[in-house]
Amino acid sequence: MICLELFVTFFKIGLFTIGGGYAMLPLIQADVQAHGWMTAEELVNFIAVSESTPGPFAVNVSTYVGAELAGLPGALCATLGAVLPSFLIILLVARFYAAFRSSAIISGAMSGLRPAVIGMIGAAAVSVGQTVFAPDGVQALAGYPLACSLAIFVLMAFLTHRKLHPIAIILLSALLGIAAGYLRPM
Incomplete structure (x- = not known):
């Protein structure tokens, strides 16, 4: 029964999300917490792991949530459930692409979305930020x-002209996190 519930939940998320993995995040947060499947802190941990593993972000989150449950x-x-809606929509779009390409309605809809x-x-960033930065209130900031x-x-944002590679930033952040963990008073 939980497998069917997982499929339906993530199918709905995949079907109603425009804009990729980060746009799915508010829906994932709302549904996972509405079902009581995990806490906000647990979900943030899955999001962090999903960010650091290869592959599409939303697929990784759905896989980790499903595996946990x-x-x-x-x-x-x-x-x-997360992938099937996009796959079906892409099949439809590919089939009718020539007709949609010059449509003012489709162009207007995309501009509005x-x-x-x-x-x-942005809402997902604020929600995750609150869980990461202020789990116990403002004093954690x-x-x-x-x-x-x-x-x-x-x-x-401001030093990209220096060609600082994102992998270097990720590795530096991990090392600083490890050091902060050892230096934090118990």
Whole structure:
């Protein structure tokens, strides 16, 4: 029964999300927590792992959630549910691409959806940020996670002309996290 529930939940998420993995995040958060499948902190951990493993972000999250809840069958059902809507939609779009290409209605719809996708990604960033930076309230904002995030933002947004590779930033962040873990008072 949980496998069917995972499939239906992630199928719905995949069907109603425009804009890729990050736009799926608010729906994943809402559905996973509405079902009581895991806490916000557990989901943030899965998001972190999904970010650091190869493959599409939303597929990784769905796979990890499914595996946590129902092992390999759960992982397969959740992954299939997340991927199947996109696959079916792409088949339809490919079939009728020539007719859609110059349609003012389709062009207008896509123009209207772009700002919504940005808003959904921003909402997901705020939600995940609250869980990471302030799980116990505002006093947690003074610590390592905020400083690390701001430093990486500055490196990526303003120093890209220096050709600082994202892998170097990921490795540096991991090393700083390990050091912060050892230096944190018990």
